[in-house]
Amino acid sequence: MSTLLTKPLHRFSARHAARLPLMVTAALLVAMFSIGSVQYEGFFSAQVLLNVMIDNGFLLVVAIGMTFVVLTGGIDLSVGSVAALSTMLTAWLVEQNGLPLALAVPVVLLVGAGGGALMGWVIHAFEIQPFIVTLAGMFLARGLCYMISTESISVTDPTTTRIAQTRxxxxxxxxxxxAVVIALVVLVLAFVVLHHTRFGLTVYALGGNESSARL
Structure with a gap:
């Protein structure tokens, strides 16, 4: 009996090995959503799922960036701290320095991109493990947050408030x-880049074998 059960499972796992993590994640989501729907009144609604996306849209953007890193066989421990630094820097520029949001956002994006590029250069130029470099980047970003302020900075900028309240x-x-719309647009762009561009193929190749990818 056990043999009759294990053989189909082995065939199924071999056939769908690439999609297995996604299938398991989807199954866990359905299971948790079902349990929550039974335990909490009003939980079973489409708006609840959308609220999760509203609260975590920025995490989707971060996860998309991390996907590229992981596909190349690397790791980045600094993403959480850099995200925190981005929010602190934005609040500091807008609230305490009076910089318009339209100028603060590009500045913050340049700071984040510059920090990532610097860590990437250190990893490549000095052949240091990404774990070590990004760990240092994580502590640096945390330290910069504390240098900006040890307290939370309330954002009262009208433009920021209006965007946050837009539906x-x-x-x-x-x-x-x-934020959800932006995250979904980034998701679509990332999919196109990974599956339909030379750069995306290079990312996959680096993750498989860096020496072969250089050929």
């Missing part, structure tokens, strides 16, 4: 925030 209406009375 993108969907059919059925549902809604999402602009």
């Amino acid at each position: 993108v209406l969907l059919p059925g009375g549902l809604f999402v925030s602009p």
